[in-house]
Amino acid sequence: MKFFRQSPDQKRRAALKTLGLGAAVGAGALASSANPLPSIEVPSASFEDNWHEFFQQHYQRMSPEEITEALARLERKYKAKYDVDVHVGNAPPLEGVVFGYALNVSKCQGYRECVKGCTTENNQTKDPDLEYIRVLEMEKGSMNLEHGDPYYGEEEPVPKPGKFYLPIQCHHCENPPCVKACPVKATWKEPDGIVVVDYNWCIGCRMCANACPYWARKFNWHEPKLPVEAINPQTHYLGNRPRFRGVMEKCTFCIQRTREGKMPACQEACPTGARVFGNLLDPHSEIRFVLENKNVFRLKEELNTEPKFWYYSD
Amino acid sequence: MDLIRFVVDCLKTALSGGRAYWIWIGTLLFFISMGVFTYANQTANGLMVTGMSDQVSWGFYVSNFTFLVGVAAAAVMLVIPAYIFHNAEAKRVVLLGEGLAVAASLMCMLFVAVDLGRPDRIWHLSPYPGMFNWPSSLLTWDVLVLNGYLALNLLIPGYILYHTYHGREYNKNLVFAAAVLSMFWAISIHTVTAFLFASNSARPFWSSALVAPRFLATAFCAGPAFIIMTFLIMHRINAYKIGHKVIDMLAVIVAIAMQINLIMLAAELFVEFYAEGQHSANARYLFLGMGGKHSLVPWIWSAQALNVGAVLILMVEKFRKNYYLLFVACAMAVVGIWIEKGMGFVIPGFIPTPLGEVFEYKPTLMEVKISLGVLAIGAMVFTLMVKPLRAIQMGILSNPALDQRAALELAEAREKAEMLARIASYEDNPEG
Numbered sequence: 122m123k124f125f126r127q128s129p130d131q132k133r134r135a136a137l138k139t140l141g142l143g144a145a146v147g148a149g150a151l152a153s154s155a156n157p158l159p160s161i162e163v164p165s166a167s168f169e170d171n172w173h174e175f176f177q178q179h180y181q182r183m184s185p186e187e188i189t190e191a192l193a194r195l196e197r198k199y200k201a202k203y204d205v206d207v208h209v210g211n212a213p214p215l216e217g218v219v220f221g222y223a224l225n226v227s228k229c230q231g232y233r234e235c236v237k238g239c240t241t242e243n244n245q246t247k248d249p250d251l252e253y254i255r256v257l258e259m260e261k262g263s264m265n266l267e268h269g270d271p272y273y274g275e276e277e278p279v280p281k282p283g284k285f286y287l288p289i290q291c292h293h294c295e296n297p298p299c300v301k302a303c304p305v306k307a308t309w310k311e312p313d314g315i316v317v318v319d320y321n322w323c324i325g326c327r328m329c330a331n332a333c334p335y336w337a338r339k340f341n342w343h344e345p346k347l348p349v350e351a352i353n354p355q356t357h358y359l360g361n362r363p364r365f366r367g368v369m370e371k372c373t374f375c376i377q378r379t380r381e382g383k384m385p386a387c388q389e390a391c392p393t394g395a396r397v398f399g400n401l402l403d404p405h406s407e408i409r410f411v412l413e414n415k416n417v418f419r420l421k422e423e424l425n426t427e428p429k430f431w432y433y434s435d
Numbered sequence: 436m437d438l439i440r441f442v443v444d445c446l447k448t449a450l451s452g453g454r455a456y457w458i459w460i461g462t463l464l465f466f467i468s469m470g471v472f473t474y475a476n477q478t479a480n481g482l483m484v485t486g487m488s489d490q491v492s493w494g495f496y497v498s499n500f501t502f503l504v505g506v507a508a509a510a511v512m513l514v515i516p517a518y519i520f521h522n523a524e525a526k527r528v529v530l531l532g533e534g535l536a537v538a539a540s541l542m543c544m545l546f547v548a549v550d551l552g553r554p555d556r557i558w559h560l561s562p563y564p565g566m567f568n569w570p571s572s573l574l575t576w577d578v579l580v581l582n583g584y585l586a587l588n589l590l591i592p593g594y595i596l597y598h599t600y601h602g603r604e605y606n607k608n609l610v611f612a613a614a615v616l617s618m619f620w621a622i623s624i625h626t627v628t629a630f631l632f633a634s635n636s637a638r639p640f641w642s643s644a645l646v647a648p649r650f651l652a653t654a655f656c657a658g659p660a661f662i663i664m665t666f667l668i669m670h671r672i673n674a675y676k677i678g679h680k681v682i683d684m685l686a687v688i689v690a691i692a693m694q695i696n697l698i699m700l701a702a703e704l705f706v707e708f709y710a711e712g713q714h715s716a717n718a719r720y721l722f723l724g725m726g727g728k729h730s731l732v733p734w735i736w737s738a739q740a741l742n743v744g745a746v747l748i749l750m751v752e753k754f755r756k757n758y759y760l761l762f763v764a765c766a767m768a769v770v771g772i773w774i775e776k777g778m779g780f781v782i783p784g785f786i787p788t789p790l791g792e793v794f795e796y797k798p799t800l801m802e803v804k805i806s807l808g809v810l811a812i813g814a815m816v817f818t819l820m821v822k823p824l825r826a827i828q829m830g831i832l833s834n835p836a837l838d839q840r841a842a843l844e845l846a847e848a849r850e851k852a853e854m855l856a857r858i859a860s861y862e863d864n865p866e867g
Contacts, residue, residue: 138457141457141461142457142460142461142464142811144461145461145462145464145465145468146465146468147463147464147468147473148465148468149464149467149468149469149470150468150469150472151467152465152804153468153469153470153471153472153473153804154473178557179566180575182566184711210831215742221727223697252603255790256793264622266444266789266790266791267713267714267716267787267791268791269790269791271790271792289750289790298635298636298637301571301572302571302572302574302634302635303568303569303572304560304567304568304572304574304575305559305560305565305566305568306566306568307559307566315705319748322556322559322566323552323553323556324551324552324553324554324556324557324560325482325551325552325556326550326551326552326574327492327493327552328572328573329639330489330492330573331492331493331635331637331784331785332635333637333789334635334636334637334789335789335790336489336788336789336790338489338550339489340482340489340492341481341552342481342482342483342489343481343482343483343781344481365553366481366552367551367552367553368552368553368745369552402605404595421637421789424636424637
């Protein structure tokens with residue numbers, strides 16, 4: 122081939138070939154209509170931090186020292202990106218606590234205050250807002266979700282006659298199909314029953330979203346748009362710390378609040394008292410009273426996912 | 436040293452060719468470059484550049500992946516007659532089939548890779564240093580079986596060619612064992628991919644026991660049809676001469692597999708629509724449309740028309756043996772199944788969502804460009820493999836240090852010894 126002496130004709134042909142192949146590559150680049158000069162982003166974290174973040178291990182595999190480092194690294198990263206001092210905690214599950222939630226459908230009026238409380242608390246991407254709670258406006262007398270309308274108008278007076286309202290969020294199943302589906306164990310059930318995601322381990326394949334019967338998992342299709350003034354600086358590694366592009370997220374029962382004995386943001390935001398949250402292992406808790414004395418039911422119970430989220434009516 | 440020389444010789448052969456060859460390579464390079472640059476854009480902006488959404492979280496990429504798994508699995512339809520039944524004509528082309536399987540499994544992996552939100556973390560998807568949720572997650576099964584299948588289809592032909600190149604006999608028992616293994620493996624890649632969908636009880640459209648058998652039927656229909664088309668083209672452009680018997684055998688396989696597929700389709704339609712419940716909503720959206728939304732309806736019906744048309748042509752022996760008609764029928768089957776098992780299977784699984792929302796999906800131009808890039812990479816890999824393969828099989832390319840005459844004499848002596856041994860065995864027990 123080229124290693125041999127070439128005649129001028131051969132040389133010309135070889136040159137033409139290289140030129141032609143180069144032209145094909147160039148034409149392909151043009152046809153991709155990708156910006157040839159991508160806007161250079163200001164590096165939001167030091168090279169060293171990015172390097173260590175890349176090789177960061179799975180949350181459950183890190184030693185306590187490595188976790189401390191990872192938390193500090195995240196805080197530096199958020200400081201550089203948003204210029205806000207974000208606290209990233211990793212409060213462990215409380216002893217003898219398994220969380221459960223019950224929602225009174227006869228009290229829910231469809232105000233969607235829980236949705237607002239959730240997005241204020243959990244640092245989701247804004248405009249359009251990523252929401253963990255979806256409230257369906259249902260026909261009275263029907264539990265067919267297909268007839269529910271999640272897009273009923275913001276300005277319309279609720280409750281409307283002949284309708285009832287069904288808020289749906291992550292049900293924190295005892296037998297979570299999403300955890301089974303994840304190929305890299307980036308999502309798991311904590312001892313207190315909360316199903317969490319390690320946003321630094323998720324590869325973004327969306328297997329979990331396909332497995333979830335409650336449509337509770339939301340994906341970051343683009344770099345999250347989180348205005349500085351909307352940031353909640355009190356965060357948890359497995360909870361509401363600001364997320365990245367290309368990873369899955371979901372309701373964590375406000376892990377950053379509930380592990381400190383507070384109520385989830387949606388429970389506090391609800392003006393009608395339709396939401397009851399508490400420790401399922403505490404026989405004197407309100408949630409236990411509801412489960413024992415009310416006519417409770419669970420969504421899609423036939424799938425055996427064993428949700429820890431119940432609905433009831435008075 | 437021998438191995439290096441073998442690889443270098445193969446590369447040299449792959450990179451030599453006439454003007455038409457280089458125009459083909461240039462065309463592929465154009466599509467690859469377009470795909471790579473578009474993919475760079477996708478990684479910079481996130482998957483928002485695709486048409487996918489929380490409602491429809493898998494789209495064109497996974498659809499193509501699902502289809503190509505079938506193409507990859509189909510190589511087994513040449514492996515069985517060649518290595519198990521020692522069919523001479525199948526043996527001549529089996530390496531091509533395996534080359535196609537290599538290209539198809541590679542494309543499958545690329546389609547999964549471009550679908551990831553965080554491709555930089557793909558190393559997490561490994562037993563070490565990542566974290567492998569095996570055996571629970573079906574995607575880990577797919578990673579295992581696809582990589583295994585790729586390895587098998589690289590190693591068997593590689594081993595055979597390496598020995599042919601050196602003028603040596605290969606170990607027939609070893610190849611037989613590997614062929615049996617790859618036979619089961621081909622079934623497994625398709626079953627696992629079907630279970631990837633069928634394991635989601637949240638998605639009634641996918642969660643059916645019929646998905647895996649139907650995947651196999653469509654695979655053994657679209658796959659051999661695709662192989663027939665490739666063979667007919669290669670035969671036509673003198674890239675590789677293919678025997679008639681192989682084509683005829685594959686055509687019968689396509690015809691039978693398509694009939695089985697259509698029977699299963701009918702069974703599915705009956706169950707979905709005779710007593711139509713809430714779980715039939717996805718099928719209703721796919722075949723009839725729902726809530727004024729019906730973008731898949733014309734596609735799925737044209738797919739079924741193509742499938743029925745193909746089977747009508749293939750059922751008649753006279754038509755099947757006319758290679759123009761056969762080509763048309765195979766093209767119809769490939770396109771029909773590409774629609775039916777790609778977008779026609781993956782997308783309606785998401786519509787309506789588990790919460791009953793009907794939200795449609797349409798691939799964006801960028802998704803199509805990236806997919807074209809992946810397909811071009813597959814075609815490039817196949818092209819580069821075919822050249823040295825053909826040269827070695829024809830005896831054009833061999834180890835220059837090889838004494839051709841001595842090798843020939845050795846082979847003849849061995850053949851003679853084998854024949855004598857067989858005759859001797861007859862004489863020992865005349866009844867047998």
